[in-house]
Amino acid sequence: MARLDVNRSGEMEIFVRAVELGSFTAVGLDYQMTPSAVSKLIARLESRLGTRLLNRSTRALQLTPEGTLFYERSLQVLAQLEDAERCVSTSAEPKGRIRVNANVPFGEHFLLPLVPQFLLHYPQVTLDLVLQDQVIDLLGERTEVAVRAGPLKDSRLVARKLGETRMMIVGAPSYLARQGMPRKPADLETHNRLGFNYSRASPGWPLQDKSGPVSFMPNGNARVSDGQALRRLAVGGLGLVRLAKFQVKDDIAAGRLVPVLERYNPGDAEEVHAVYIGHGGNLPSRVRVFLDFLAANVRFP
Structure with a gap:
């Protein structure tokens, strides 16, 4: 005993x-x-x-x-x-610190705009936010929740799907005026395809041509650590990039970026999950209400 x-x-x-x-x-x-x-x-x-x-x-x-x-x-x-x-208890309210890790585009487009509303509802919760595109170890980084796009590999983690984000290839009008608009997937061979400087689960750009699925690896003269930096290079006319629609839709509407090879896009999309350590209902209330809030308020175009 x-x-x-x-x-x-x-x-x-x-x-x-x-x-x-x-x-x-x-x-x-x-x-x-x-x-x-x-x-x-x-x-x-x-x-x-x-x-x-x-x-x-x-x-x-x-x-x-x-x-x-x-x-x-x-x-x-x-x-x-x-x-x-x-x-x-009639007065119990979620409280305490939540360390959250999210990729930079999701953080800037969804997470940061939602923070004031969440903390207004839960004033005794403190959010500790880290925005970076590299995948982290939650235990090693002492993180309660991480937002991840693409395939999930860590079996220790529980995932809650937030939605799917459509992927697309885009370039600036100034770049396309210099290098020409690709008309078929094979034309990408001669273009500056910008990418990331860290490994990704799906590093290639998948397309569908007459012969079937094809994929192109980034080969550009610049690599960066986050999606927002990659978008800025594309807007600046350096090359083509493959990013989520939510990240570039405003640039497309404003004419800063132009979709490329959309007729060959196979409906390319990445699932986005909030991942955390825990099982079933065994979560601190502060984490549970945060996950519920994200699921209710994140909407991908």
């Missing part, structure tokens, strides 16, 4: 916060404890469990395999405790 003087939920909460913040000092500030007291609490937890959960260094905390498993299960347990309290 468990000893009554062991506050298991308290230990879990401190441990989870240490993983999220990556620092005993930061946890101490949150809970009005000294870094030494936090370190001793984690050490007692590891001693009771008989395994090391965190590898410490002077700069960072790193989860061990056992620590990763305990972290994921702790999230579930704490979410269930929060849910139990909410069921019997």
Whole structure:
């Protein structure tokens, strides 16, 4: 039988916060404890469990395999405790920090415009937003929610589909005036096809010609780290790019960009998901309401 003087939920909460913040000092500030007291609490937890959960260094905390498993299960347990309290409390309201990672185009077109409305509804929640196009490890980056486009590979994560975004190839009128408008997929061979400087699950540009599916790899004289930068290079007339319709529709309407080879577009689209660690209803209420808010308010053209 468990000893009554062991506050298991308290230990879990401190441990989870240490993983999220990556620092005993930061946890101490949150809970009005000294870094030494936090370190001793984690050490007692590891001693009771008989395994090391965190590898410490002077700069960072790193989860061990056992620590990763305990972290994921702790999230579930704490979410269930929060849910139990909410069921019997008339004043319970989602609160706490949510670290969110999203690609730059989604962040600028959807996430940032929605933030004021979300925080107006949930004033006790704090959003910690990171916009970057590279795929991150949620545990390693201490992130609760990430928005990802394209195929999903990480089996540890749970995904909630936000929609599909149609992909298209576009170029600026100034570039097309210099290089000519491609009339068939093979014409892309002679064009400056701009792309990203990191690996992608589907790096090619898929098209459909008379002989069947064809794909072209980016081959341009510039590569960038995010979709908004790629759009700006295209608007500047450097070359052709393949981006989501939501990202370029305003440029097309204003004449800054022109669709290319649309008759050969096979209905190319990427699914967009919000991914997170957790299972079923085992989510903190702050994360659950954030996911619900995204699903209700994100609409792709």
